[in-house]
Amino acid sequence: AQSVTQLDSHVSVSEGTPVLLRCNYSSSYSPSLFWYVQHPNKGLQLLLKYTSAATLVKGINGFEAEFKKSETSFHLTKPSAHMSDAAEYFCVVTLYSSASKIIFGSGTRLSIRP
Amino acid sequence: KAGVTQTPRYLIKTRGQQVTLSCSPISGHRSVSWYQQTPGQGLQFLFEYFSETQRNKGNFPGRFSGRQFSNSRSEMNVSTLELGDSALYLCASSVDRARGYTFGSGTRLTVV
Numbered sequence: 001a002q003s004v005t006q007l008d009s010h011v012s013v014s015e016g017t018p019v020l021l022r023c024n025y026s027s028s029y030s031p032s033l034f035w036y037v038q039h040p041n042k043g044l045q046l047l048l049k050y051t052s053a054a055t056l057v058k059g060i061n062g063f064e065a066e067f068k069k070s071e072t073s074f075h076l077t078k079p080s081a082h083m084s085d086a087a088e089y090f091c092v093v094t095l096y097s098s099a100s101k102i103i104f105g106s107g108t109r110l111s112i113r114p
Numbered sequence: 115k116a117g118v119t120q121t122p123r124y125l126i127k128t129r130g131q132q133v134t135l136s137c138s139p140i141s142g143h144r145s146v147s148w149y150q151q152t153p154g155q156g157l158q159f160l161f162e163y164f165s166e167t168q169r170n171k172g173n174f175p176g177r178f179s180g181r182q183f184s185n186s187r188s189e190m191n192v193s194t195l196e197l198g199d200s201a202l203y204l205c206a207s208s209v210d211r212a213r214g215y216t217f218g219s220g221t222r223l224t225v226v
Contacts, residue, residue: 032211032212032214034214036217041219041222042219042220043118043120043204043206043217043218043219043220044204044206044215044217045217046214046215046216049212049213049214051212051213090157094211094212102147102159102162102170103159104149104156104157104158104159106156107156107157
């Protein structure tokens with residue numbers, strides 16, 4: 001069965017320190033992987049995507065993610081957190097088969113301490 | 115260019131009523147998908163339309179339906195509303211699934 005697991009429901013870091021949001025997936029097919037961010041009362045904004053090109057993907061606002069097939073992971077990182085990064089982050093997998101599926105992780109709420 | 119537009123932004127309905135939500139995708143995007151977001155269930159996929167055809171459907175009861183018009187605009191309808199249908203309904207459009215989706219700001223539906 002296909003699934004997406006975000007390993008932390010809440011992550012809190014200090015401003016200026018690194019951010020790591022973890023995502024593991026399970027898939028029988030080659031997936032496309034995405035990270036989205038959602039600020040309160042807003043829709044989702046695409047941060048970055050992996051679609052079988054380079055395994056290290058750079059996104060907007062200084063975020064990047066590395067696709068590791070052996071570990072079935074797609075963790076999101078940022079070297080230095082900013083207060084404006086406080087939001088909910090979703091790892092999303094799109095699976096292409098006879099009935100394509102879009103699977104969302106449960107989300108990780110990122111808090112930034114001053 | 116304009117983003118994905120969802121109307122209305124907020125809606126209050128009574129149990130048993132029906133509701134129609136609208137989504138205008140980004141120009142040139144032929145794929146439109148709908149999602150329900152609740153605190154308890156998180157984000158759940160409702161359905162996806164491409165060129166006026168439903169391409170994929172999530173695990174929701176038949177009270178939830180949708181359609182897409184020739185200009186790619188899409189509507190979602192929920193009949194016989196229940197309290198549990200209170201949620202943020204998000205629409206997303208895409209030119210190609212592999213490139214990801216652009217989401218609208220959502221319609222906040224409250225059922226009382």
